[in-house]
Amino acid sequence: MSRLMSIDRAVVDHVARLARLALTEDERDRLAEQLSSILEHINVISEAETSATAASATVLPSRDVMAADVARPSEPVAALLANAPAQEDGYFRVRAVLEDE
Amino acid sequence: MSELWRLSISDASAALARREISAVELTRAHLDRIEDVEGQVRAFVTVTDQDALRMAEDIDRRREEGEQLGPLAGIPLALKDVLSTKGVRTTCSSRILEHFVPPFDATVVTRLRNAGAIFLGKTNMDEFAMGSSTENSAFFPTHNPWDLERVPGGSSGGSASAVAAGEAMGALGSDTGGSVRQPGALTNTVALKPTYGRVSRYGLIAFASSLDQVGPFARSARDAAMLLQAIAGHDPLDSTSLNAPVPDYSAALTGDITGLRVGVPKEYFGEGAEPGVSEAAQGAIETLRGLGAEIGACSLPHTRYGVAAYYIIAPAECSANLARYDGVKYGLSVRDGDDDPTAATRAAGFGAEVKRRIMLGAYALSSGYYDAYYLKAEKVRTLIRGDFDDAFGRFDVLVAPTSPTVAFKIGEKVSDPYAMYLNDVYTIPTNLAGNCGVSIPGGFSDGLPVGVQLIGPMLGEATLLRVADAFQRVTDFHTRWPDLPGAKGRGRKRR
Numbered sequence: 001m002s003r004l005m006s007i008d009r010a011v012v013d014h015v016a017r018l019a020r021l022a023l024t025e026d027e028r029d030r031l032a033e034q035l036s037s038i039l040e041h042i043n044v045i046s047e048a049e050t051s052a053t054a055a056s057a058t059v060l061p062s063r064d065v066m067a068a069d070v071a072r073p074s075e076p077v078a079a080l081l082a083n084a085p086a087q088e089d090g091y092f093r094v095r096a097v098l099e100d101e
Numbered sequence: 102m103s104e105l106w107r108l109s110i111s112d113a114s115a116a117l118a119r120r121e122i123s124a125v126e127l128t129r130a131h132l133d134r135i136e137d138v139e140g141q142v143r144a145f146v147t148v149t150d151q152d153a154l155r156m157a158e159d160i161d162r163r164r165e166e167g168e169q170l171g172p173l174a175g176i177p178l179a180l181k182d183v184l185s186t187k188g189v190r191t192t193c194s195s196r197i198l199e200h201f202v203p204p205f206d207a208t209v210v211t212r213l214r215n216a217g218a219i220f221l222g223k224t225n226m227d228e229f230a231m232g233s234s235t236e237n238s239a240f241f242p243t244h245n246p247w248d249l250e251r252v253p254g255g256s257s258g259g260s261a262s263a264v265a266a267g268e269a270m271g272a273l274g275s276d277t278g279g280s281v282r283q284p285g286a287l288t289n290t291v292a293l294k295p296t297y298g299r300v301s302r303y304g305l306i307a308f309a310s311s312l313d314q315v316g317p318f319a320r321s322a323r324d325a326a327m328l329l330q331a332i333a334g335h336d337p338l339d340s341t342s343l344n345a346p347v348p349d350y351s352a353a354l355t356g357d358i359t360g361l362r363v364g365v366p367k368e369y370f371g372e373g374a375e376p377g378v379s380e381a382a383q384g385a386i387e388t389l390r391g392l393g394a395e396i397g398a399c400s401l402p403h404t405r406y407g408v409a410a411y412y413i414i415a416p417a418e419c420s421a422n423l424a425r426y427d428g429v430k431y432g433l434s435v436r437d438g439d440d441d442p443t444a445a446t447r448a449a450g451f452g453a454e455v456k457r458r459i460m461l462g463a464y465a466l467s468s469g470y471y472d473a474y475y476l477k478a479e480k481v482r483t484l485i486r487g488d489f490d491d492a493f494g495r496f497d498v499l500v501a502p503t504s505p506t507v508a509f510k511i512g513e514k515v516s517d518p519y520a521m522y523l524n525d526v527y528t529i530p531t532n533l534a535g536n537c538g539v540s541i542p543g544g545f546s547d548g549l550p551v552g553v554q555l556i557g558p559m560l561g562e563a564t565l566l567r568v569a570d571a572f573q574r575v576t577d578f579h580t581r582w583p584d585l586p587g588a589k590g591r592g593r594k595r596r
Contacts, residue, residue, distance in 0.1 A: 007464070019420060019463040020427075021456060022440060022448035031460055034518055038412065038461065041519050045409040046473070048481050055479035058311045058341070059297050059486060059535025065340040079204040085434030094429055095442055 006036035105130035106267040110324040117175045124157035124175030131177040135268045137587040144263040146182045148222040156219045174217025179269035181260045182223035185304035194238035195228045197433045197450025207304025209332045216331045224259030228452045230308045232256050233524035237454045246583040251508040254284030261288040264318045271328050272318040279528025281316040285540040286503035286552020290318050291325045296560050297535035298343035301336035309418035312532045322569035326350035353563035354570040359393035364496030368404035374505040377546025382502045385543045385553040401488040406481045407530040413465045413478035420462030486534040493558040503540040503552035541569045542578035
């Protein structure tokens with residue numbers, strides 16, 4: 001399976017962007033090496049015969065679970081905001097997504 | 102009575118009910134023990150001594166007033182710091198949650214609270230439960246009470262060490278690929294991973310949601326049965342929680358395993374295990390045979406793909422679950438400079454192993470690799486489940502080593518991530534298949550504990566505990582204590 005290949009710095013940078021992780025130069029080098037080595041071991045999985053096997057996302061029978069449609073009080077806003085790094089007027093404060101207000 | 106911390110949960114429960122001891126005395130004995138040995142063991146991230154004494158006073162008062170209390174009322178326990186505790190800092194041993202105080206209790210915490218258990222504190226772990234040595238804690242490593250230069254295993258190493266050292270009578274951990282059973286094996290404790298869905302995951306901080314399960318640590322099968330009894334059962338707050346009746350686990354401990362069919366999976370007895378580990382497992386097989394069990398060979402042919410499938414599925418799920426740590430709603434937030442605050446927050450808040458797993462998972466899920474890795478791993482999961490289904494068509498339980506090695510030296514494996522991953526080669530398949538397993542003390546190799554694993558089918562916990570208890574009636578490994586001098590014993594100044 002030619003798709004299973006080692007990881008270079010460009011792949012590390014691409015995946016780090018997907019994962020929203022800022023990496024130092026040192027980390028980029030180390031991860032390229034470590035992930036390549038881990039993948040080398042993991043690639044044994046390509047040897048498993050699975051042409052007639054269904055995938056299991058979970059071990060439980062797949063089913064929807066319905067909750068009773070009953071109103072319950074929610075947690076108080078102050079309790080939920082207590083861990084907020086920044087808040088204002090009962091809201092989470094974040095950096096503006098769109099520039100110029 | 103001195104050294105109350107040496108009591109079993111069942112004996113302490115009886116003594117409390119007869120009012121021979123009080124919950125406050127028992128709790129103080131454990132807080133004193135923590136003060137004495139914690140400087141060496143370092144099992145706890147947070148000790149909640151004042152809360153614990155208040156809870157104990159409340160139990161004593163209620164008993165005084167004639168209230169009928171359950172068997173765990175007044176029993177001091179420790180909780181892995183991955184379980185949300187209302188009003189008590191819950192860190193996951195991560196910088197990103199270092200100051201997080203949950204506004205709610207995990208369901209297992211609620212259940213133990215309602216049962217009257219006393220919480221001594223929150224135990225150290227590999228960051229976000231990713232690791233097999235507790236060295237990935239962002240704060241400090243935990244030491245193995247049997248040899249302070251060695252790891253206690255992980256990721257629930259703090260809970261395991263606390264129980265092994267007599268700092269708590271029992272504890273809860275979480276097991277995604279062996280994180281309860283493997284530290285249990287390395288610390289001479291009974292450590293059980295229930296069937297997926299047997300115990301609620303509500304309030305368990307998520308690592309890999311299709312694999313995570315909360316389980317108990319104790320110093321006997323009897324005590325583990327009492328803890329499982331309290332936490333098992335359906336929870337409407339967890340949509341994957343099984344709505345199945347909970348048996349009386351203590352009543353299952355009959356001591357009789359005559360005619361029980363015990364399978365020995367040949368793939369778990371290969372060259373990977375240390376001789377002392379294989380010998381202990383072989384010894385356990387002979388003990389079970391002596392108790393009247395019928396022993397037979399079996400095969401779990403897809404075992405060799407287990408670690409690979411796990412290190413695709415678990416990181417994939419972790420990369421999605423940990424996307425929530427964005428520095429907005431809770432946890433660390435880094436907002437200086439022009440950089441993306443989310444990426445900067447995660448860079449500062451996550452340790453090396455967590456970053457490695459997020460990267461591995463994001464890679465396995467990324468466009469072009471999904472079929473070859475993630476989908477393939479989920480197919481292999483089906484095959485591994487099929488292996489167990491076949492085996493449990495012929496056997497009631499399987500017996501195998503828990504971990505291929507005894508406790509290793511702190512620092513010995515940190516530089517080789519894949520070598521660390523191989524610690525869970527015998528525990529991972531059970532998580533992938535969803536069935537249950539327990540590690541029990543099975544002997545010693547050069548003075549270090551060896552765990553033996555009993556693996557059961559879906560909802561087979563009562564059988565596992567019956568076998569473990571029968572084994573413990575004729576063996577004394579689980580009754581041995583590590584030789585921990587403590588601060589007093591060394592004549593050192595107390596912290």
